[in-house]
Amino acid sequence: MNPEAAILRSAIPDCLVEPPLTEGRVTPGSLDDQVLAFPERRPPAQWYIGLAVTMTAMAIGFSLIGYTLATGIGVWGNTSPVFWAFDIINFVFWVGIGHAGTLISAILFLFRKRWRNAIARFAEAMTIFAVMCAGIFPLIHVGRPWLAFWLFPYPNQRAVWPNFRSPLVWDVFAISTYFSVSAMFWYLGLIPDIASMRDRTSSRFRKAVYTALSLGWHGAASHWRHFEKAYLLLAGLATGLVLSVHSVVSFDFATSVVPGWHMTIFPPYFVAGAIFAGFAMVVMVMVVVREGMQLKNLITLRHLEVMNKVILGMSCLMGYSYLMEGFTAWYSMNEYLHHAFMNIISGTYGWAGWLTISCNIFVPQLFWFKKCRTSYFWMILVAIAVTVGMWFERFVIIVVSLHQDYLPSAWRVYTPTLVDFGILLGSFGLFFTLVLLFARVLPVIATTEVKGILPDAQPSRTGGGHE
Amino acid sequence: MSEPTFAVLGLFDTADALMTAIPTVRARRLGRLEAYTPYPIHGIDAALGLRRSPLGGMVLVMGIVGALTALAFEYWISAVDYPIVTGGKPPGSWEAFVPIMFEVTVLFATFTAGLGMLLLLNKLPFFGHPVLASKAIRDITRDRFALAIESDGPQLDPDAAGRALADAGAAQIEVLPEADRRPFLTSDYILRTLGGIAAACVVSGLLMYWAVKLFPVLPPMVHMLEQPRLNPQRADSFFRDGHGMQMPVAGTVARESGLIGVATPEEAAALVNPLPRTREIFALGRESFTRRCAVCHGALGNGVGSLTAAYGAKPANLQAQQFQDYPDGKIYWAIVMGKNAMPSHAADLSETQRWAVVHYVRALQRAQHASDEDMKPGGQR
Numbered sequence: 072m073n074p075e076a077a078i079l080r081s082a083i084p085d086c087l088v089e090p091p092l093t094e095g096r097v098t099p100g101s102l103d104d105q106v107l108a109f110p111e112r113r114p115p116a117q118w119y120i121g122l123a124v125t126m127t128a129m130a131i132g133f134s135l136i137g138y139t140l141a142t143g144i145g146v147w148g149n150t151s152p153v154f155w156a157f158d159i160i161n162f163v164f165w166v167g168i169g170h171a172g173t174l175i176s177a178i179l180f181l182f183r184k185r186w187r188n189a190i191a192r193f194a195e196a197m198t199i200f201a202v203m204c205a206g207i208f209p210l211i212h213v214g215r216p217w218l219a220f221w222l223f224p225y226p227n228q229r230a231v232w233p234n235f236r237s238p239l240v241w242d243v244f245a246i247s248t249y250f251s252v253s254a255m256f257w258y259l260g261l262i263p264d265i266a267s268m269r270d271r272t273s274s275r276f277r278k279a280v281y282t283a284l285s286l287g288w289h290g291a292a293s294h295w296r297h298f299e300k301a302y303l304l305l306a307g308l309a310t311g312l313v314l315s316v317h318s319v320v321s322f323d324f325a326t327s328v329v330p331g332w333h334m335t336i337f338p339p340y341f342v343a344g345a346i347f348a349g350f351a352m353v354v355m356v357m358v359v360v361r362e363g364m365q366l367k368n369l370i371t372l373r374h375l376e377v378m379n380k381v382i383l384g385m386s387c388l389m390g391y392s393y394l395m396e397g398f399t400a401w402y403s404m405n406e407y408l409h410h411a412f413m414n415i416i417s418g419t420y421g422w423a424g425w426l427t428i429s430c431n432i433f434v435p436q437l438f439w440f441k442k443c444r445t446s447y448f449w450m451i452l453v454a455i456a457v458t459v460g461m462w463f464e465r466f467v468i469i470v471v472s473l474h475q476d477y478l479p480s481a482w483r484v485y486t487p488t489l490v491d492f493g494i495l496l497g498s499f500g501l502f503f504t505l506v507l508l509f510a511r512v513l514p515v516i517a518t519t520e521v522k523g524i525l526p527d528a529q530p531s532r533t534g535g536g537h538e
Numbered sequence: 539m540s541e542p543t544f545a546v547l548g549l550f551d552t553a554d555a556l557m558t559a560i561p562t563v564r565a566r567r568l569g570r571l572e573a574y575t576p577y578p579i580h581g582i583d584a585a586l587g588l589r590r591s592p593l594g595g596m597v598l599v600m601g602i603v604g605a606l607t608a609l610a611f612e613y614w615i616s617a618v619d620y621p622i623v624t625g626g627k628p629p630g631s632w633e634a635f636v637p638i639m640f641e642v643t644v645l646f647a648t649f650t651a652g653l654g655m656l657l658l659l660n661k662l663p664f665f666g667h668p669v670l671a672s673k674a675i676r677d678i679t680r681d682r683f684a685l686a687i688e689s690d691g692p693q694l695d696p697d698a699a700g701r702a703l704a705d706a707g708a709a710q711i712e713v714l715p716e717a718d719r720r721p722f723l724t725s726d727y728i729l730r731t732l733g734g735i736a737a738a739c740v741v742s743g744l745l746m747y748w749a750v751k752l753f754p755v756l757p758p759m760v761h762m763l764e765q766p767r768l769n770p771q772r773a774d775s776f777f778r779d780g781h782g783m784q785m786p787v788a789g790t791v792a793r794e795s796g797l798i799g800v801a802t803p804e805e806a807a808a809l810v811n812p813l814p815r816t817r818e819i820f821a822l823g824r825e826s827f828t829r830r831c832a833v834c835h836g837a838l839g840n841g842v843g844s845l846t847a848a849y850g851a852k853p854a855n856l857q858a859q860q861f862q863d864y865p866d867g868k869i870y871w872a873i874v875m876g877k878n879a880m881p882s883h884a885a886d887l888s889e890t891q892r893w894a895v896v897h898y899v900r901a902l903q904r905a906q907h908a909s910d911e912d913m914k915p916g917g918q919r
Binding site: 224225226227228230231233235236240244245248250251255256258259263266270271287288289290291293294296298301308311312319320325519522527529 | 552553554556557572573574575576577578579581582583586588589591593594597604611612615616619620622624625627631634635636638640641642644645646648649651652654655656658660662663664665666667669670675678679680681743744747749750751811
């Protein structure tokens with residue numbers, strides 16, 4: 072450390088000094104032995120049990136999807152005037168879950184939040200899996216998914232093109248772009264890690280697979296230079312994208328004339344809700360990963376605490392959005408909008424409205440206390456509450472708005488069927504199956520990125536520490 | 539030295555040691571310097587004399603190309619090739635194209651950043667690089683740092699290079715042979731394949747467009763439409779006067795109608811309309827009048843028809859007192875024989891239609907000169 076830096080360091084009050092990002096002594100070598108060794112070992116019994124449970128859920132979901140396709144979507148509860156129900160709720164819910172991953176991997180990267188390095192890989196993986204879950208629902212909702220390629224503009228013998236003024240077509244582009252960009256971002260980060268795995272494995276089969284996947288990466292400085300630039304650019308692009316994707320999803324609602332949907336607050340409100348729900352899911356999974364894979368020294372309690380602070384902040388933002396929704400309804404002096412809002416808190420589904428508000432606004436306020444932010448019990452409790460609350464928020468937005476709109480003669484109470492619940496369960500099964508498989512075969516922590524932020528990882532002569 | 543040397547490689551334990559060694563080794567000017575590290579090292583680009591990555595510019599250009607591609611594509615589809623009006627918007631309403639323009643911009647930029655970095659700048663995948671086969675690679679991707687002096691045109695002297703690295707503090711020296719350049723799955727191969735697929739997509743897209751939009755209107759396909767025939771209202775060289783449609787032969791009468799038994803309008807004045815005044819007859823009269831008469835005499839029979847202005851003709855105003863006083867028979871005679879510039883309609887209107895038109899003309903006249911009695915609800919017919 073150069074003398075100026077030392078003087079500067081001593082002048083900084085303790086509360087401003089960033090605490091260490093890892094606990095105990097972690098070296099690049101020990102990091103590899105800890106993280107990259109997982110795929111080389113037999114997983115513990117709990118992993119198999121977990122996989123059995125999630126794959127059962129997935130099997131239930133996919134058989135019910137098969138039943139739906141064979142019979143028709145009349146097996147769901149959707150009926151006039153509630154034509155969008157569980158399918159679109161689940162779609163919006165899962166796309167939202169994905170947003171936390173991109174936020175952690177891209178936005179926090181641009182802000183140089185170095186604590187993100189340890190959790191970025193897992194969060195990105197969750198993004199990809201969540202978008203895969205989300206993609207299923209519009210696909211099966213069209214009823215004949217084998218014709219879903221009609222959504223894309225391609226020259227065809229019917230000489231017909233899609234309507235580019237439809238938000239549903241924007242959605243197709245937004246979700247497919249989001250998936251491609253997330254996958255690209257994830258894979259680029261994986262390449263150096265897979266190269267590390269390639270060079271430490273002794274199995275010929277693994278070596279062949281890792282060699283192919285790492286594309287012959289050998290860590291040349293001239294390659295790192297382009298790699299870092301690409302990573303930075305991708306982070307910038309993904310940042311714009313993550314803000315746009317849920318905005319476009321919200322356009323599906325906001326550009327319609329249904330009272331309760333036609334609001335300008337929808338895009339920012341959807342994005343905030345997405346990040347909120349996604350962080351809750353990341354906290355939940357991270358607690359399990361941290362305990363189950365013995366990564367306490369890398370994913371420290373501080374990581375969880377910081378994420379819980381983000382959840383608290385987002386919860387306050389959601390509270391503001393809910394209040395603004397009420398204010399807009401009141402200030403518009405529009406009786407339909409007024410009715411739509413009163414329906415949320417006192418209609419047939421008033422319980423869902425209050426469940427949403429309690430789970431999303433009241434329960435997360437526990438995180439004002441450091442004790443709750445650092446206790447597994449409370450953080451899991453809040454994370455589950457937020458996940459439930461955010462699912463019900465989409466239920467409220469979609470079902471409550473649709474079941475009573477302009478024409479009282481068309482009003483009807485919506486009731487989901489068991490098939491609806493089964494497919495929802497199946498999407499959770501798919502998500503956690505993919506998470507478990509990922510934890511088994513790929514490095515769950517971006518070892519290359521964590522190596523770069525370990526103490527003494529960077530040369531001190533060039534004024535290390537600045538990043 | 540039988541085999542040409544690609545590089546001499548020395549291993550260092552810390553990033554600090556590597557960074558200290560670079561300037562001293564570089565000063566010897568033995569060859570091109572390259573470092574192999576487990577993670578990116580700050581400041582190493584400047585130390586090795588590497589230029590800034592051009593990726594930013596490439597991504598900017600491709601992002602702009604993406605935005606323009608999306609705009610052009612959406613505009614061409616929505617306003618040119620398949621214009622449909624939705625929501626009352628003009629076909630080229632570009633505001634609605636912005637979300638997809640944004641997504642395509644990000645998509646182009648992302649793939650340029652990712653694949654451009656891998657395939658174009660780093661020339662990956664490449665599995666024949668000598669470092670991959672070296673003993674040092676296990677350390678390089680784990681926790682140690684390698685500095686390599688690589689052959690730069692003239693033959694590299696491995697001994698001198700090894701000494702230079704050892705002097706700089708390298709713990710382990712390794713001499714690497716030339717790269718294995720057998721035809722692996724290389725970046726060039728992948729780029730050529732991707733280029734081929736892209737070209738195939740463009741060609742098949744253009745072919746599809748040609749097959750769907752252009753081929754059906756090309757000569758052999760349009761012969762069904764363009765067969766020689768006479769079209770009404772069109773010029774045609776088949777007849778001497780150049781008209782596709784000919785006037786009927788003089789004296790032609792419509793079917794089901796009898797011969798005209800009267801010679802002069804005065805004689806015709808005595809004829810009596812044989813038809814009853816029923817709703818059906820009036821409907822028939824209106825239909826025939828609208829088809830045959832209204833174009834000149836006007837829908838109200840007041841002589842202001844749509845052809846009047848165009849031809850400067852002065853068709854009779856049937857609402858005039860003169861025609862109100864006409865007996866039914868004289869109107870019938872004018873329909874059958876024609877009058878002044880008005881041609882005979884004997885060939886077009888059957889006997890029933892002629893008399894129905896007479897009734898209808900009477901109804902028009904009465905409607906325009908209605909008395910107070912006519913205004914009463916349920917009044918006389």
